[in-house]
Amino acid sequence: MQRKIKESMDNQGTTSILQNRIVLFPLPFQGHINPMFQLANILHSRGFNISIIHTKFNFPNPSKYPHFTFHQISDGLLESGVPISDPVLIIKFLNSNIVEPFRECLDRLMFDYHVECVITDANWFFTQAIADRVNLPRIVLRTSSICSFLAFASLSLFRDKGYFSNIDSNADAPIEEFPPLKIKDIPQIETSNSEDVFQVIGAMVEQTKKSSALIFNTFSELEEPDLPKLHNQFPVPTFTIGPFHKFFSASTTSLLTQDMNSISFLDKQEPKSVLYVSFGSVASMDAQKLQEVALGLANSKQPFLWAIRPGLVQGSEWIETLPNELLETLSKQGYVVKWAPQQEVLSHFAIGGFWTHNGWNSTLESICEGVPMICSPFFGDQMVNSRYVSDVWKIGIKLEKGLERDEIENAIRRLMVEKEGDEMRQRILCLKEKIDVCLKPGGSSYQSLEKMVDFITSFRSSTA
Ligand code: UDX
Secondary structure (H helix, E strand, C coil): CHHHHHHHHHHHCCHHHHCCEEEEECCCCHHHHHHHHHHHHHHHHCCCEEEEEEECCCCCCHHHCCCEEEEEECCCHHHHCCCCCCHHHHHHHHHHHCHHHHHHHHHHHHHHCCEEEEEEECCCCCHHHHHHHCCCCEEEEECCCHHHHHHHHCHHHHHHCCHHHHCCCCCCCECCCCCCCEHHHCCCCCCCCHHHHHHHHHHHHHHHHCCCEEEECCCHHHHHHHHHHHHHHCCCCEEECCCHHHCCCCHHHCCCCCCCHHHHHHHCCCCCCEEEEECCCCCCECHHHHHHHHHHHHHHCCCEEEECCCCCECCCCCCCCCCHHHHHHHHHHEEEECCCCHHHHHCCCCEEEEEECCCHHHHHHHHHCCCCEEECCCCCHHHHHHHHHHHHCCCEEECCCCCCHHHHHHHHHHHHCCHHHHHHHHHHHHHHHHHHHHCCCCCHHHHHHHHHHHHHHHHHHHHC
């Protein structure tokens, strides 16, 4: 059908409006939406027309992207009773419940346009079979680091070796097959039935192997040692073209309103004096842990900007569980917001450190601005990213005991006022310089992007 339309348009000499369209399908979570839209903008700037297929759940705002076409598919998630605090169940549910709506939508787009390929989040594993059936190349965007992707791909090995049964009793033991990971760094994700994690991750890995290519939001200088392992296990063309946000910022895809008072607060602070604290868009903790975080901050006596997302604390609206006296102390020392303009914050002269959950976007954004980290991973890829930040790249301090006030206070001092923090700052500034180089003509990400554009346009000759 697609070829028929294209031929008839060729006869009328109007092929150009049919050419160059790429369909992108983001996973509906903040940390996945941001890089997918940044990638869409990068491709658009390289001459491709962009269509976005999206779920109703966490739908994007089309008015921010008048240069794309948007196509919503029904997902039935909110009516299903699946808890929206459980990403694994959501991913499992959507992968089996939106197959038909996605297929119909893709068919329609292929009828209307000449679609060159579909780019989906790695977690949309059901899409590979659909793309295969209509003979459309599927490219996978993996929004995490390469190191954490490889750790996910090793989950069943970790299980076979018995590491899961030792997570509590032998947490600090090294994983020999995957240095420098320790048993406690295994990328676990909490969900009601742990078998679901193996099923969802297993499908993600297997369907990625069947894809036409793999895109990572990273740069090769950072993850060089892991590239051969990746090529070995995933023998498809791989493009490392990040960091994406250096091309286009994430602020237009923010699902929450960014509090710009964060910047006015920072404007009044001394250079490199403020610790920025944020645990991303999904992580949650109980009220007792929130109090430990607050006490650690208060006891450190360092200025801070703390983004506390509504929903961060299980069972609370926001920060009403913190005692008034503690809130008063904190208000003299720092500033609390619900959601910050993170990239602007990290690039502000007043920021000297970032206490992060090590979601991959946050980790990359911190590296790009040369801001060393305190690492508090909560789940999944964050466990692996934080181990690499502290032990491989040596640009952050990992809180090994979890959220505990004395360790927090100590880590903040080490990062913000001691020589150790300065040394990390020097190392991360070297990485920042490497990023600046890799994005310029001749640099690794620049070249990889050129290759990716050539790769996508090469589909034209095979489908024409
Ligand atoms: C989720 C997973 O938790 C993470 O492990 C995975 O790598 C991606 O998906 P998330 O919790 O959203 O990520 O964290 P992260 O990847 O760091 O992305 C958060 C995004 O929200 C960043 O782009 C950050 O700039 C933005 N953000 C965060 C804000 O704009 N304001 C804030 O206050 C906090």
